[in-house]
Amino acid sequence: MSNNQQNFAINMSAKLIASLIVSTILCLNGCATTPKTAENEKDPYENFNRSVYKFNDKVDGYVAKPISDGYRYITPQFIQTGVYNFYNNLKNVNVVINDALQAKFSQGAQDTGRLALNTTLGLAGIFDVAKNIGWEQNEEDFDQTLATWGVPSGSYLVIPIFGPTTFRGVPGAAFDTAANPATYVGGAVNVVSLINTRANADGALKFIDEAALDPYIFTRESFLQWRNNLATDGKYQASYGPDLDIETEDNTPKKDTNK
Amino acid sequence: MFLRYLKFTIVLINLIIPTTALFAQDNSAATAKQVVEKFQADLISVMKNGKQLGYAGRYSSLESAVTNSHDLPKIARVIVGKEWEKLSEDQQKKLEDLIVRLSIASYAHNFKDYAGESFTYDSEEETTRGGVLVHSHFNIPNDKPVKFDYMLKETGPSWRIINIVANGVSDLALKRSEYTSILQKEGFDSLVSKIDGKINDYSKL
Numbered sequence: 215m216s217n218n219q220q221n222f223a224i225n226m227s228a229k230l231i232a233s234l235i236v237s238t239i240l241c242l243n244g245c246a247t248t249p250k251t252a253e254n255e256k257d258p259y260e261n262f263n264r265s266v267y268k269f270n271d272k273v274d275g276y277v278a279k280p281i282s283d284g285y286r287y288i289t290p291q292f293i294q295t296g297v298y299n300f301y302n303n304l305k306n307v308n309v310v311i312n313d314a315l316q317a318k319f320s321q322g323a324q325d326t327g328r329l330a331l332n333t334t335l336g337l338a339g340i341f342d343v344a345k346n347i348g349w350e351q352n353e354e355d356f357d358q359t360l361a362t363w364g365v366p367s368g369s370y371l372v373i374p375i376f377g378p379t380t381f382r383g384v385p386g387a388a389f390d391t392a393a394n395p396a397t398y399v400g401g402a403v404n405v406v407s408l409i410n411t412r413a414n415a416d417g418a419l420k421f422i423d424e425a426a427l428d429p430y431i432f433t434r435e436s437f438l439q440w441r442n443n444l445a446t447d448g449k450y451q452a453s454y455g456p457d458l459d460i461e462t463e464d465n466t467p468k469k470d471t472n473k
Numbered sequence: 474m475f476l477r478y479l480k481f482t483i484v485l486i487n488l489i490i491p492t493t494a495l496f497a498q499d500n501s502a503a504t505a506k507q508v509v510e511k512f513q514a515d516l517i518s519v520m521k522n523g524k525q526l527g528y529a530g531r532y533s534s535l536e537s538a539v540t541n542s543h544d545l546p547k548i549a550r551v552i553v554g555k556e557w558e559k560l561s562e563d564q565q566k567k568l569e570d571l572i573v574r575l576s577i578a579s580y581a582h583n584f585k586d587y588a589g590e591s592f593t594y595d596s597e598e599e600t601t602r603g604g605v606l607v608h609s610h611f612n613i614p615n616d617k618p619v620k621f622d623y624m625l626k627e628t629g630p631s632w633r634i635i636n637i638v639a640n641g642v643s644d645l646a647l648k649r650s651e652y653t654s655i656l657q658k659e660g661f662d663s664l665v666s667k668i669d670g671k672i673n674d675y676s677k678l
Contacts, residue, residue, distance in 0.1 A: 350617055424678065425579065427667045428651050435650045436642055443641020448620070 256370055257434060263372040267430050270377055274412075274419075282412040296340040297410050302351065303332045303339025304396045311393055312354040316362045325352055353444055356393075357386030361445035370434055378437040505605035505625040505632040506597055512542035512634070513592040513609070516580075520587040528676060531581040539577055544626065544633035545569055551635070552648045556656045564661055571668045578675040589614040592621070600624070605632065611639075 257263060286294065306329040313322030328344040328351070336343040345351070360382050361367065368381025379387065391397050396407055426432035503511070515538035519531055526534060549569045550557045557565065595608040607623040624636040636645040655664045 424582075424674065425671070426651070427664070427671065428655060431651045431654055432647065435647045439642045439646065440640065448641060 256438065258369050259371065263370065263434075264430055266372040266374055267433070269374060270372065273375065278408075278412045279416075281409055282416060285409050286413050286416070294410070294413065297406065298414060299332070299336070299342045300339045301396060301407050301410060302342070303329065303336065304394055306332070306339075306351070307395055308356070308390050308393050309352055309354045312356055312359045313352070315356075315359045316354065318354070321352055321354075324349055325354075355386060356389035357383045357441070358445045360386055367438075367441070367445075370438060378433060380438075380441070383441070503631060505623075506594065506607055508542050508625065508632050508634065509607045509609065509623045510592075510594060512538055516584060517587070517591065519580075520584045520590065523585040523587060528581050528585075531585065532577055535580045535584075536577050539580065540573070542634050543576075544628045544635050545573055547626065547628065547633075547635050548572065548645065551645055552652050553656060554649055554653045556653055560661065567665060571665065571672070574672050575668050575675075578672045582675040582678055593618075603627070604635075 289297075306325060309325050310322055310329060313319070313325055328349045331344045331347075331349075332339045332342060335341075357380075365382050367383070371379050371381060371384070373379055373384075376387070396403060422429050422432055516535070519526065519534045519538070522534075523531055546569065549565070549572055552572065553560070553568065560568065591612045593610050593612060595610060597605055597607045599605055604624055604626045607625065609621045609623070611619040611621055613619065620640050622638040623634050624638070625632045626635050627633075636643060638644070652664060655667065
């Protein structure tokens with residue numbers, strides 16, 4: 215692929231992302247009269263989000279899954295692992311940047327070492343050498359950084375193609391996309407990245423199909439709790455908060471539990 | 474990224490649900506930590522023999538493991554929130570029964586084999602509401618461990634698990650959102666039908 219073609223691909227990708235986000239925001243404004251469900255203030259655009267969720271599900275079923283299945287069928291497992299490791303290593307650039315933005319200097323030092331080790335001894339990240347010496351991958355992104363800076367998450371949002379996020383997650387994802395070297399490598403590499411991401415999500419999506427009574431809510435609740443847990447480094451415990459006040463939910467008398 | 478992470482988180486917590494207090498006497502002297510560790514040991518044991526046991530065997534074995542460690546009545550009430558009071562006595566009994574069967578069925582389906590997994594106890598702490606939190610993690614070979622926090626309350630003479638939080642995702646909160654939404658929008662019969670369908674699917678998959 216020539217430089218012009220690469221630039222064209224990057225520009226088109228950026229325009230596609232921008233247009234999807236802008237159209238989503240515009241549509242949300244249009245949907246501002248959507249009645250808010252009183253019991254669920256975190257998802258005031260549920261009707262809109264459900265529509266996008268269904269759309270994404272169709273796209274996944276008709277396009278992404280068949281391509282992903284084909285990729286998994288023709289690609290040996292060790293190559294799939296290598297591809298996953300490669301993109302995961304590139305993502306470590308984001309992790310290191312966000313470590314610094316969140317003033318996590320000790321963790322940042324290890325993540326920098328992880329990136330350096332896997333990029334060199336791990337042959338451009340194809341092998342996760344750092345994991346073998348106990349340097350586990352940390353999850354840091356700009357959405358978490360914004361949370362650390364005190365920016366509230368805002369309402370839940372489902373974006374066409376990209377899936378679940380929040381209002382805070384949109385600029386977070388934009389920053390992370392800009393900071394990820396894979397964004398600038400070329401269109402073909404980004405396509406492989408998308409296929410790889412979908413292939414790795416196959417087990418989770420299958421599980422949601424099997425376990426969820428309402429896949430939309432199951433996905434939303436899992437996503438929001440998972441993001442809250444990451445943003446607070448595990449300090450947020452949804453189950454112990456006032457929204458799940460177990461004592462007020464039953465009529466059994468309190469007992470002395472001081473054992 | 475979210476979905477990949479979710480795989481190991483949700484696969485486990487969704488299954489670790491409740492049961493009845495019929496076997497309360499078995500653990501009358503057990504501490505919260507002991508209840509959790511016994512349950513985890515039972516789970517690993519079933520996984521190790523999963524293939525030989527088959528679905529029916531796993532279901533049978535896990536039935537006692539789950540019922541000896543969880544508090545079904547409390548979980549059933551929390552899962553449907555304020556909707557619980559709107560249900561008739563028969564409906565409440567039906568829901569409890571379904572939750573037990575769904576939990577065991579999903580365990581039997583998902584914990585069908587063993588590849589070196591293990592649980593490790595980390596610590597425990599008392600909550601302000603008189604409960605106990607047992608912190609542990611689930612070790613998966615060649616993957617990141619999954620953090621498991623068990624919340625236990627006293628039920629009669631023993632401690633019982635009432636919630637499991639895996640990597641920050643609460644099983645109770647997840648189920649309460651789902652179940653209350655279905656109850657409010659579609660009614661009790663629809664909820665029963667959906668749970669029955671899941672139980673049936675697990676036995677066939």
